Amino acid sequence: MDQASYLWVRxxxxxxxxxxxxxxxxxxxxxxxxxxxENLAHGLLGRRVEPSPLPGGRHRWVAWHDLPRLDVCPSAWDPSVVADWFDERAHTPVDPEFGPCWHLAVLPIENYGTAISLVASHTVVDGIGLSLAVRDAVNGIRHDFGYPPPHSRRRRRALAEDARLTARALPEVGRALGGMVKVAVQNRPSLGRRTDAATPAPRPAGDRPVTVPTAAIYLDLAEWDACAARLGGTSNVLLAGFAAKLAERFGRHRAADELVTLSYPVNDRTANDLRANALKGIDFAISPANVTTDLRGTRRHIKQALAEGLGKFADQERVFPLTPFVPKAVVRKLPLGALNAADRPVGCSNCGELDEAVTQADGTQADYFSLRMVEQNLTEKSPELVNGELFVGSGRVAGKIFLTLRSYRPGADNSRRALQDQAVSTLADFGLAGFVE
Structure with missing residues (x-):
């Protein structure tokens, strides 16, 4: 998955x-x-990708302890535009191969306080991995994962070593070719899906850059859990219900059955896990009809869907050995995660319980902390956006739960205010309210 992520970027x-x-x-x-x-450069962020010189070869991690400059904004910003600064930092370039793979910045806020942003390439670390890297950095823990320095192999040696690795992997490649048929059958369009889902919405001529609006909402954790219990669900099920109801407001439900397809990454990171993307991605559909009054049926459905979906992902994992051999021309036409493609899916990612150390960027607890997914260099013709996008992220820490949102609808009002208004109204449907960033 890490090499697939890198290939998609390139x-x-x-x-x-x-x-x-x-x-x-x-x-x-x-x-x-x-x-x-300083400590962040000696953990999961202290590495970058070194591509194999062999076509079809496996790439590798190399050490990268160079410290990106700590960017401190020289002037304070008004509190009302702090979210704009977060967006500005989200689009400050990172590169998993050439660096910097991450960057950290500080913004003084007029008559208020301070904002801090840390952005890292998803090819180098996922959300849970980033939270672990921050936790260790705050606690003064540095790691030596034994990665070699960049360009430590001569080209002839690198070709020989990678050729041997590729040859040893050929049996896996053969089995992966056989598994492609099963995966293709699992991911074929169903008869109940919208026939217009693959048709790009009308767009102006040209291919203009797009900034997908984001928002964050912070809620009292006790109130969130009380709502989940009152509706017969759990925190995770309430998040899915909120995502489905928000998707209904944005028109991202299936025409045939009114269900909303949630694209759900399940984190399976273990102790001493050095994968950048320790995730299993599955899709399942739920009804938004009754989620504001009763989550019991949704809870049962999600439990069953997770069990079945993880079994399907095991079949998809068998195809991963083919990753180094996929031509860029093919990758370029597919959105990342295309193996789990469904019509108009809604991303729904729950980081769960996080260590309180992640809120302590300066050694003390921040008032508000969040993790969010962001994307750089998108345009109107990007595969991720031609049919719109909606993503909901979440995490629980220090007595709060954060909801991070990103949404894009071709031809619609793609302002942050519109996204915030829809999210606040959806929370109100559940009897909830929070602080909106």
Missing amino acids: ASGHVHCVQATWVYRRDIDHGGLRRMH
Whole structure:
């Protein structure tokens, strides 16, 4: 999956990232922040991709302990535009091969406090991995994963080593070719799906850059859990219900059965896990009809769908050995995660319980912390956007739950305010309210 992520970046030019944000209602301890900054270069972020010189060869991780500059904004911004600054930082370039793979920045907020942004390439680390990297950096823990320095192999040696690795992997490649048929059958369009889902919406001439609006909402954790219990669900099920109801407002339900397809990454990161993307992606459909009054049926459906979906993902994993051999021309035409493609899917990612250390960028607890997915270099013709996009992320930490949102609808009002209004109205349907960023 990590090599597939890298190949997508190179083929498409689109860089998928994870962004951590902190907001302090006071000035921060800059010394504490500098310590975290320095320690981040000696964990999961202290590496980058070195491609194999062999066509079809496996790429590898190499050490990268160079420290990106800590960007401190020289002037304070008004509190009302802090979200714009987070977006600006989200689009400050990162590169998983040439670096920087990540960057950290600080913004003084007029008569309020301080905002902090950390952006990292999703090819190098996923959301849970980034939270672990921050936790260790805050706690002063540095790692040596034994990665070689960049360009430590002569080309002849690299070709020989990678050729041997490729030859040993040929049996897996053969089995993967056989597994392609099963995966293709699983992912064929169903008869109940919208026939217009693959047709791009009308767009203006040209291929203009697009900034997908984002928003964050912070809720009291006790109130969120009380709502989940009142409706007969769990925190995870309530998140799915919220995502489905929000999707209904955005018209991302299937015409034939009114169900909403959730694209659900399940994290399976283990101790000492060095994968960048320790995820299993599955899709399942739920009805938004009754989620605001009763989550029991949704809870049963999700439990069953997860069990079945993880079994299907095992079949998809068998195809992964083919990744190095997929031509860029093919990759370029497919959105990342195309093996799990469904019509008008809604991303729904739950980071679960996070260590409170992740909120302590300067060594003390921030008032607001979030993790969100961001994407760089998207245009109107990007495969991710031709049929629109909706993504909901979540995490629980320090007595709060954060909801991070991103949405794009071709030809519609794609302002942050429109996204915030729809999200706030959807929360109100559940009897919930929170602080909107």
